[in-house]
Amino acid sequence: MRQRHPYDWDDLFLDAALDPGKWLGALDTMASRTGSSRGQLIGVGAGRDIPFNMVTSFTPAMIRKPESHDWYSETANFRVAASNRQVARGHYDPILHEDHYDEVIPSLASRDYIEWCEEIGIPFGCQTNLVVDDFGIVGLSTLRSRRDGRTTPVQRRIFAEAAVAARRAVRLQEKLEGHQAHLFAGAFDAIAINAFIIDARGHLLAQTVAAEALLQSGAVRRVGSSIDADGAPHTLRALIQGLLADGGAPHVRTMLAATDDAEPLMIEGFRLPEREWSLGKLPHAILVVNAPKRDRAGVTAYLSAIYRLSLAEADIALRLFEGKTRAQISEERGVTGETLRGQIKQIYQKCGVNGEAALMRRLAPFFA
Structure with missing residues (x-):
């Protein structure tokens, strides 16, 4: 044998x-x-x-x-x-x-x-x-x-x-890589986020139900495998190119042109944290239309998806944005100052910022 x-x-x-x-x-x-x-x-x-x-x-x-x-x-x-x-x-x-x-x-x-x-x-x-x-x-x-x-x-x-x-x-x-975009879309639907998910070539991988409605209405149009829309100061296509470029901005935003009697829409692009390598099927960036503004649960889940913050880290980031001191946050969360310092350091690393002021600028679009 x-x-x-x-x-x-x-x-x-x-x-x-x-x-x-x-x-x-x-x-x-x-x-x-x-x-x-x-x-x-x-x-x-x-x-x-x-x-x-x-x-x-x-x-x-x-x-x-x-x-x-x-x-x-x-x-x-x-x-x-x-x-x-x-x-x-x-x-x-x-x-x-x-x-x-x-x-x-x-x-x-x-x-x-x-x-x-x-x-x-x-x-x-x-x-x-x-x-x-x-x-x-x-x-x-x-x-x-x-x-x-x-x-x-x-x-x-x-x-x-x-x-x-x-x-x-x-x-x-x-x-698994290919399904991540649909998992993102499903998670965003659950917290009422209107989003498109694109890959490293700018191709549309998935979208939420609300984002599909924008495609159906013509507010956002399909162009081949990607999407575009008129806007200021950038078209949607230019915004996407900014997210794809090597060394490009991790966060960009533009105002889409109004259609008929509809209000203009703010759309923001967030580049996802890069993996060391992949088979090429991973989501590269998320484009968000009318992100939740003051919904703590929604923003916390959103930050967790975008920057891979734990729910605890996302909650701490929001408390910092609200102007609370570290002593207040330590007391409210029942952790030591040393533990909180370590968590804040992780938040900075995951969000790609070098301090609290930069973190505030990174969070500001969620509350604009």
Whole structure:
């Protein structure tokens, strides 16, 4: 009877899907158990929202090198060439290894990528596609040095077992990321917030019932996968671009133009805290129309969703905005001054401010 490899790959990779910060550790375990120097998870393709490349024991400069030299084309990269050749034949997820690399290397237009792989110690390895869809490809690989040697059949079998679990984990993480926008919309509906949720490309992911009514009335219009509306001092599209730009403002606002006899609407954009990496399905920003003004419960839940404040931290932020002293807040909440100082420090970090005055400016739009 064939002996199974005694490792729970599902436990390892599904844990990473639920906590993406654990992916590098999972890849490192996969590399170790296949006798490889490094493990890799990579997302490529023009349609993929946020291309990513995670390689264990790689510096950022090493990860950027192939990008800067355009080495992800099939004419330069034997790994890409081997994968593309199989996809063209209708084989979307085979386990590819050194034999497949040997077949395509003679047809490469340059040996630059090959020489770089020798230089940093990754000339060998095996790979497979976890996802091939309209967004591009998510691939899993082991990268091996000459000391590691070419992969053996046993090592490829272990890799294949790991890949089955990794594929399930990637699909799960994509679904979890994709559902977050709808979870936001549902939560905002429950506290009467009128909101649109957009991704890192400015595409509309979800909206509340009240926001859908704005689309139906024409106050906000769909433009392809995004939304727009006339306004001052910015159009809605310009507001969205400000939230998407690198180094752009975390909070922007504009007044939408009135339609018919309706009152003008204030719309505000809030960029969500950034994750270290994602599969590209996460909400990037929330656009709010007529946010609750003096509803403590609504604003507290809103701050929790936007800035990931705990309910206690959101309540403290509101009390600070109301002008209460720290001594008053400590007494009202039944905590020590030292505990309160630690909570306020966390509030500053999560809201991206460096002091109480900046926090007040950050909270002011909720009460304008």
